[in-house]
Amino acid sequence: MIVIGGGLAGLAAGVALAESGYRVRLFEQRPFLGGRATSYVLPDGEHVDNCQHVTLGCCTNLDDFYRRVGSANKIKFFDRLLFLDPQGRRGEMQAGFLPAPFHMTGSFARFAPLALKDKFSIARAMLTILRTSGHPRDLDESTAISMLEWLRRQRQTKRAIERFWRVVLVSALDEELDKTDARYGIDVFWKAFLSNRTGYRMGVPVVPLAELYDGCRLAIEKKGGEVQFRSPVRRLCIEDGGVTAVKFDNDREESADAYIFAIPHGAFSDLIPEGIRQSDPAFRNLQNLKDAPITGVHFWFDREVTKEPFITLLDTTTQWVFNKTALYGPATADRNGKNVTNGQYLQLVISASYDLLQKPRQEIIDLCLKEVRQALPAARDAALVKATVIKEAGATFSPEPGVDRWRPKQETSVHRLFLAGDWTATGWPATMEGAVRSGYLAAEGVLKAAGSSQRFLQPDLGADGLVTLWAS
Numbered sequence: 001m002i003v004i005g006g007g008l009a010g011l012a013a014g015v016a017l018a019e020s021g022y023r024v025r026l027f028e029q030r031p032f033l034g035g036r037a038t039s040y041v042l043p044d045g046e047h048v049d050n051c052q053h054v055t056l057g058c059c060t061n062l063d064d065f066y067r068r069v070g071s072a073n074k075i076k077f078f079d080r081l082l083f084l085d086p087q088g089r090r091g092e093m094q095a096g097f098l099p100a101p102f103h104m105t106g107s108f109a110r111f112a113p114l115a116l117k118d119k120f121s122i123a124r125a126m127l128t129i130l131r132t133s134g135h136p137r138d139l140d141e142s143t144a145i146s147m148l149e150w151l152r153r154q155r156q157t158k159r160a161i162e163r164f165w166r167v168v169l170v171s172a173l174d175e176e177l178d179k180t181d182a183r184y185g186i187d188v189f190w191k192a193f194l195s196n197r198t199g200y201r202m203g204v205p206v207v208p209l210a211e212l213y214d215g216c217r218l219a220i221e222k223k224g225g226e227v228q229f230r231s232p233v234r235r236l237c238i239e240d241g242g243v244t245a246v247k248f249d250n251d252r253e254e255s256a257d258a259y260i261f262a263i264p265h266g267a268f269s270d271l272i273p274e275g276i277r278q279s280d281p282a283f284r285n286l287q288n289l290k291d292a293p294i295t296g297v298h299f300w301f302d303r304e305v306t307k308e309p310f311i312t313l314l315d316t317t318t319q320w321v322f323n324k325t326a327l328y329g330p331a332t333a334d335r336n337g338k339n340v341t342n343g344q345y346l347q348l349v350i351s352a353s354y355d356l357l358q359k360p361r362q363e364i365i366d367l368c369l370k371e372v373r374q375a376l377p378a379a380r381d382a383a384l385v386k387a388t389v390i391k392e393a394g395a396t397f398s399p400e401p402g403v404d405r406w407r408p409k410q411e412t413s414v415h416r417l418f419l420a421g422d423w424t425a426t427g428w429p430a431t432m433e434g435a436v437r438s439g440y441l442a443a444e445g446v447l448k449a450a451g452s453s454q455r456f457l458q459p460d461l462g463a464d465g466l467v468t469l470w471a472s
C-alpha cells in the first residue's frame with residue numbers, strides 16, 4: 001500500500017493498515033510527520049507547535065489513534081474551562097454532581113460574564129438541541145442555514161451570542177457564526193456538552209506536537225513498511241480508469257496495490273489529471289471548499305504571569321491563552337540543553353483570524369500583549385523577552401452552510417485510488433478527529449476493495465445520565 005502524506009489522516013490510515021498486516025510505504029514531502037498538527041524548531045532554536053492543538057473527550061477516533069501509537073499518556077485532560085472578561089469577571093464550565101444533561105447546570109448558573117437573561121435564552125436553545133437529540137428540524141430545510149440564523153430563530157440575546165456561542169464555536173470550528181453550517185455548530189454542543197458528562201473535557205498535549213507521532217513510524221516499519229521523508233509526489237498516473245503509479249522527482253516511480261492520498265485538497269486537485277477532474281463531480285467540487293485561517297502568537301515572558309494551564313478571553317481578539325510552561329511541566333534545561341530561567345512561555349490562539357492576515361506581525365504582537373496584560377495583572381510588570389506570530393491562512397476548510405456536498409468520500413471512481421484528509425466526507429469539521437476518521441475510513445475502503453472487511457472507525461461517545469432516556 002502507498003500512503004501519500006504524513007499528517008494525521010495519512011498516519012491513521014498507514015498505522016491501521018500496518019496493524020492489519022499490510023506493508024505500507026508512506027511518502028511525506030517534509031522532513032517530519034504531523035502535517036498541520038506538528039511542531040518544529042524556529043531559526044532561533046525554539047521548538048514551537050505550528051499552533052496549539054487541543055482535543056475533546058468526544059474525539060473517540062483521535063483517542064484510539066493516540067492509544068495505538070503509544071501517545072495517549074502525552075495528552076492531559078482537564079475538567080475545568082476558565083473564561084475571563086475584560087472587567088476581570090471569571091466564569092467556569094465544569095461538570096458538577098448532576099447527571100447529563102444537567103451536569104453543567106451549577107457552573108453555568110454561576111457563570112459571571114453572562115446575565116440571567118442571557119442564560120435563559122441559552123438554556124432555551126439547549127433544550128431544543130436536547131429534545132431533538134442534536135437534530136432540530138431547521139437542519140432538514142432544503143437550503144442549509146448558518147449557525148447565526150439558527151441562533152436568531154432561537155431568540156438568543158446579543159451577549160449570549162457574543163460571549164457564549166461565538167466563543168465556543170469559533171474556536172471549535174474556525175469560522176464566524178454567519179459562515180458556519182448550523183449542523184456543525186449544533187453538533188458541537190450535542191456531542192461535547194449535552195449528551196454525556198465527559199465529551200467537553202479538553203485534552204492538551206504535554207509535549208511538542210511532533211513527539212506525538214514517534215510510534216507511527218515504528219508501527220509501520222514493524223510490518224516491513226517504511227516512511228520516506230522529503231518525498232513529494234509530483235504526478236499521479238492513471239490508465240484505464242485505475243492508478244498505475246505515482247511519480248516523484250527525477251522521474252522516480254513507485255507502484256502498489258492501492259494508493260491513499262492524504263494530502264490537502266488543493267494539493268490533490270493539482271495532481272489529478274484535468275480530464276478526470278472535470279468528468280467526476282467528486283473531484284471537480286473540491287474547488288468549492290474555502291480556507292479559513294488561524295493565527296498563533298507565542299510570548300516568552302521573563303517571569304511567571306499566570307498559574308492557569310489555559311484561559312479563554314472574552315471580547316478580545318485573543319481567544320485562548322495556553323500556558324506552555326505549565327503544560328510541559330518543570331524543566332531545568334530546554335530541548336537544546338540550555339539552562340532555563342523562571343520565565344513563562346504562553347501560546348495564544350486566534351481562530352477565523354481573517355482580520356489579522358494582512359496585519360504586520362508587530363501590530364499583532366502589540367495588540368495581543370495589551371490584551372494579555374489587561375487580563376493577567378502579573379503580566380503588566382513582566383518583560384516580554386521575545387515573541388513570534390505564525391499565520392496559517394489555510395488552517396482548515398471553512399464549514400460554511402452546505403459545505404458537506406463538496407466533500408468527497410474516501411472511496412473514489414478511480415480504481416486503487418482512495419482519499420483521506422480532514423476535508424473528505426467524515427461528518428466532522430476540519431479537526432484532528434476528522435482527519436483520523438478519514439484515515440480509518442480510507443483504510444476500511446482499501447481492505448473492502450481487497451475483499452477483506454475490517455472496521456477501524458470508533459463509535460461516538462454514547463449518551464449517558466438522563467439523556468439515555470430519550471436519545472437514540
Ligand SMILES: Cc1cc2nc3c(=O)[nH]c(=O)nc-3n(C[C@H](O)[C@H](O)[C@H](O)COP(=O)(O)OP(=O)(O)OC[C@H]3O[C@@H](n4cnc5c(N)ncnc54)[C@H](O)[C@@H]3O)c2cc1C
Pocket residue numbers: 004005006007008009010027028029030033034035036037050051052053054055231232233234262263264267294295296392394395396420421422423430431432433434435
Ligand atoms: C493553526 C492550526 C490550529 C489547529 N488547531 C486545532 C485544534 O486545536 N484541534 C483540532 O482538532 N484541530 C486543529 N487544527 C486542524 C488540524 O490540524 C487538521 O484538521 C489536521 O491536522 C489535518 O490533518 P490531515 O492529515 O488531514 O492534513 P495535513 O495535516 O495537512 O497533512 C497533509 C500532509 O501531506 C503532506 N503533503 C502535501 N502534499 C504532498 C505531496 N505532494 N507529497 C507528499 N506529501 C505531501 C503535507 O506535508 C502534510 O504533512 C488546527 C489546524 C491549524 C493549521
